[in-house]
Amino acid sequence: MKHISLDPIFIPPGDVEGMSLDMLQGDVNMSELRHTLDGLPFNTVYDFMRAAAYRMVSENRTDEAVALIRDFDAAVTRMGSESATLLNIHAALMQILTAIYIHGEMYSDALLTAAAVLNLLSQSPKRKDEPFLSILAALLYDISHIHSARDENKQAEREIEKSMKLFERLARQNPDRYGAAHLLALNASTSVYKSRVKQANALAHYQAATSTYLQMLNEGMEDAGMRLIESLATEGRTLVKMNRQREAVQYFTRALKYLTKISPEFDLLQLQLSIDLGHALLAVKGTREKGIHLLNTMLYKASKINAGEEHRRIVDILVDAKNPSLDIFNFWHKLFPRS
Numbered sequence: 134m135k136h137i138s139l140d141p142i143f144i145p146p147g148d149v150e151g152m153s154l155d156m157l158q159g160d161v162n163m164s165e166l167r168h169t170l171d172g173l174p175f176n177t178v179y180d181f182m183r184a185a186a187y188r189m190v191s192e193n194r195t196d197e198a199v200a201l202i203r204d205f206d207a208a209v210t211r212m213g214s215e216s217a218t219l220l221n222i223h224a225a226l227m228q229i230l231t232a233i234y235i236h237g238e239m240y241s242d243a244l245l246t247a248a249a250v251l252n253l254l255s256q257s258p259k260r261k262d263e264p265f266l267s268i269l270a271a272l273l274y275d276i277s278h279i280h281s282a283r284d285e286n287k288q289a290e291r292e293i294e295k296s297m298k299l300f301e302r303l304a305r306q307n308p309d310r311y312g313a314a315h316l317l318a319l320n321a322s323t324s325v326y327k328s329r330v331k332q333a334n335a336l337a338h339y340q341a342a343t344s345t346y347l348q349m350l351n352e353g354m355e356d357a358g359m360r361l362i363e364s365l366a367t368e369g370r371t372l373v374k375m376n377r378q379r380e381a382v383q384y385f386t387r388a389l390k391y392l393t394k395i396s397p398e399f400d401l402l403q404l405q406l407s408i409d410l411g412h413a414l415l416a417v418k419g420t421r422e423k424g425i426h427l428l429n430t431m432l433y434k435a436s437k438i439n440a441g442e443e444h445r446r447i448v449d450i451l452v453d454a455k456n457p458s459l460d461i462f463n464f465w466h467k468l469f470p471r472s
Contacts, residue, residue, distance in 0.1 A: 138271040140187065141353070143317055148177065150177070170222060175263070178222055240282075277292035297339070304346070312346035312357075316360075319361060323365065329372075343361070344394060378414075382410065386410060389407065428447050
């Protein structure tokens with residue numbers, strides 16, 4: 134499934150008590166629905182509708198999800214627009230609908246609903262409250278994917294950059310709710326930004342916040358962190374293929390740093406990333422000895438966790454590097470004697 138803002142790890146759903154799809158079934162009692170919506174926090178309504186839409190699209194019921202949001206929005210619209218709560222819900226529903234359209238690759242429809250959301254929000258451009266910021270940040274995150282896919286790179290970069298800044302602001306106040314969204318927006322920037330310099334600058338700027346989020350026990354935060362780690366590793370390997378090992382070192386280093394925050398216990402993924410880092414260090418003249426030292430250390434750790442394939446990879450790297458300080462084959466046969 135596409136990494137759209139409906140994903141439950143993006144903004145973990147909170148308490149949705151008081152909401153039910155039954156209120157939209159049959160003849161809708163407008164007075165009762167309005168009373169219910171006015172009496173609930175915005176996040177309760179938003180989380181409930183996001184979760185309902187996500188469940189439908191994940192079950193390939195995209196048309197039903199569109200109909201659900203459209204019906205709910207029609208009911209909200211019929212109540213009138215004088216209530217700030219209803220205006221927020223209307224904008225949120227259009228943002229959810231945008232995400233549904235993106236999931237269904239209905240990009241023209243998505244851009245139309247996105248424009249509707251921006252039009253609603255632009256009526257009060259100086260607002261800094263949570264509903265306004267969260268709707269806008271999620272919308273920009275989603276539509277940056279459309280513009281990036283269409284190679285409209287400047288627009289996509291502006292959108293993802295603004296989304297990151299908005300989620301950073303929200304996460305300062307409520308890291309449990311918005312920390313994962315900030316991580317995922319940062320993760321998206323690694324593919325939206327075409328400039329490696331911009332990628333590196335974004336990663337450096339948000340490094341402290343990222344480290345803080347990854348120390349939290351929130352499951353969604355860990356999932357978002359793992360996506361970021363995977364993206365960093367992929368970027369690093371791409372740079373290696375381009376013979377840009379010095380830049381690759383930065384990506385592997387960050388990926389390892391974040392991984393140890395999530396999983397302090399040494400595991401196979403840490404080994405694989407450490408080998409990537411050692412290989413990249415080895416190819417840079419000023420860090421060659423660091424690379425050799427790291428790879429030698431990983432030889433021991435690979436044998437300790439019985440990672441035979443990774444052990445062979447390290448041996449091949451060091452042999453290719455013509456390292457004279459290590460009797461590779463003697464070490465190899467001691468660890469893996471012939472049967």
